[in-house]
Amino acid sequence: GENVEQHPSTLSVQEGDSAVIKCTYSDSASNYFPWYKQELGKRPQLIIDIRSNVGEKKDQRIAVTLNKTAKHFSLHITETQPEDSAVYFCAATQTSGTYKYIFGTGTRLKVLA
Amino acid sequence: GAGVSQSPRYKVAKRGQDVALRCDPISGHVSLFWYQQALGQGPEFLTYFQNEAQLDKSGLPSDRFFAERPEGSVSTLKIQRTQQEDSAVYLCASSPDLTSGIQETQYFGPGTRLLVL
Numbered sequence: 267g268e269n270v271e272q273h274p275s276t277l278s279v280q281e282g283d284s285a286v287i288k289c290t291y292s293d294s295a296s297n298y299f300p301w302y303k304q305e306l307g308k309r310p311q312l313i314i315d316i317r318s319n320v321g322e323k324k325d326q327r328i329a330v331t332l333n334k335t336a337k338h339f340s341l342h343i344t345e346t347q348p349e350d351s352a353v354y355f356c357a358a359t360q361t362s363g364t365y366k367y368i369f370g371t372g373t374r375l376k377v378l379a
Numbered sequence: 380g381a382g383v384s385q386s387p388r389y390k391v392a393k394r395g396q397d398v399a400l401r402c403d404p405i406s407g408h409v410s411l412f413w414y415q416q417a418l419g420q421g422p423e424f425l426t427y428f429q430n431e432a433q434l435d436k437s438g439l440p441s442d443r444f445f446a447e448r449p450e451g452s453v454s455t456l457k458i459q460r461t462q463q464e465d466s467a468v469y470l471c472a473s474s475p476d477l478t479s480g481i482q483e484t485q486y487f488g489p490g491t492r493l494l495v496l
Binding site for chain 2: 369
């Protein structure tokens with residue numbers, strides 16, 4: 267079945283630096299890739315997503331890139347701030363069939379002031 | 380507007396008890412999902428509804444787990460004879476209408492944290 271691997275599991279950066287989180291997926295039929303931010307005890311919140319017909323998408327300090335050939339996608343956060351500290355999850359899904367999300371194992375990001 | 384809500388937020392059960400977890404999706408959302416999130420892990424798919432129809436229950440870990448959505452709105456996840464390994468956060472998510480091919484985003488509730496002693 268579909269598998270999503272996510273790296274690194276933890277990431278510490280200085281405030282103002284950039285952070286990059288990488289995910290790989292196994293099912294070439296996957297065509298939608300959301301990223302969620304989850305603060306301790308809170309619900310996962312969508313921060314950005316990308317569809318397979320696009321290679322890159324940016325929203326202010328957050329960007330996502332997708333390489334369909336290599337089956338990997340990455341989250342880039344620039345000018346990190348302490349409030350960016352959270353656990354980030356990538357996911358992959360197909361826009362047909364069951365539509366279920368397959369999540370990565372998460373990255374705990376710590377932004378040091 | 381109101382987001383996805385879940386109740387209770389916390390549930391402590393003794394091993395062997397039955398529990399029922401409720402999910403209120405965003406009004407008008409056709410698609411509804413349940414996920415299980417173990418400590419330090421990503422959410423794992425349990426089951427999916429399109430209106431009242433349960434179209435995929437392949438992620439339910441055993442026949443002790445049962446989900447329903449009788450009127451196509453509120454959903455209940457029931458766990459019978461709870462075991463310690465059932466301890467996790469149970470997340471509900473809803474989406475407008477995945478079959479439209481337009482909106483794939485799932486909106487998550489805050490989850491129910493279940494602890495089985």
